[in-house]
Amino acid sequence: MPHQGFPRCLRLLNAGDFSHVFEQADLKVHGKGMMALARLNTRGHPRVGLVVSKKNVKLAVDRNRFKRxxxxxVRLRxxxxxSVDIVVLAxxxxxxxxxxxxxRQLDGMWKRLQRDALAVATPPLLAGITRDT
Known part of the structure; x- marks a missing residue:
C-alpha cells in the first residue's frame, strides 16, 4: 500500500520556496475559483503551497476549508x-x-498538470527538424 501521509517534505515551507515558483513558473493550470502555478523540481516528489488571501476569501472558515x-x-494523488513545486492560489x-x-476541479487540474509537466520535461523529438517545402 502506498504511503498516504502529508509530511513536511510535501510542503512549500518558506518564502524562498514560494518565490522560486512565482519567479518562473513552468506550468499554469486554471480551475474554477483557483489557479495552480508549478515549477519542475529535482526532488523526485511534488511539493505544494497554498495562497488564500482575505481579500479573495473573506471568512476564515472558508479559507480553512479550501486549504483542507x-x-x-494532494495527499491522495x-x-x-x-516532480514539481506547486502553488495553489484561491x-x-x-x-x-x-x-x-x-x-472534481482539483482532480482535473492535477491531470492537466501531469500531462503538461510531461510535455515540458520531454520536449518533442521533432523540434529540431526543419521541413523543406
Missing amino acids: LVRES QDHLP KRGVQDIDNETLY
Whole structure:
C-alpha cells in the first residue's frame, strides 16, 4: 500500500520556496475559483503551497476549508503527481463552490498538470527538424 501521509517534505515551507515558483513558473493550470502555478523540481516528489488571501476569501472558515480540501487532494494523488513545486492560489468565488465540485476541479487540474509537466520535461523529438517545402 502506498504511503498516504502529508509530511513536511510535501510542503512549500518558506518564502524562498514560494518565490522560486512565482519567479518562473513552468506550468499554469486554471480551475474554477483557483489557479495552480508549478515549477519542475529535482526532488523526485511534488511539493505544494497554498495562497488564500482575505481579500479573495473573506471568512476564515472558508479559507480553512479550501486549504483542507487541497491538502487532502494532494495527499491522495501524491503518487500520481509529477516532480514539481506547486502553488495553489484561491480566486474570488471559491467559497461558493461545494466540496464535491472542488474535488472534481482539483482532480482535473492535477491531470492537466501531469500531462503538461510531461510535455515540458520531454520536449518533442521533432523540434529540431526543419521541413523543406
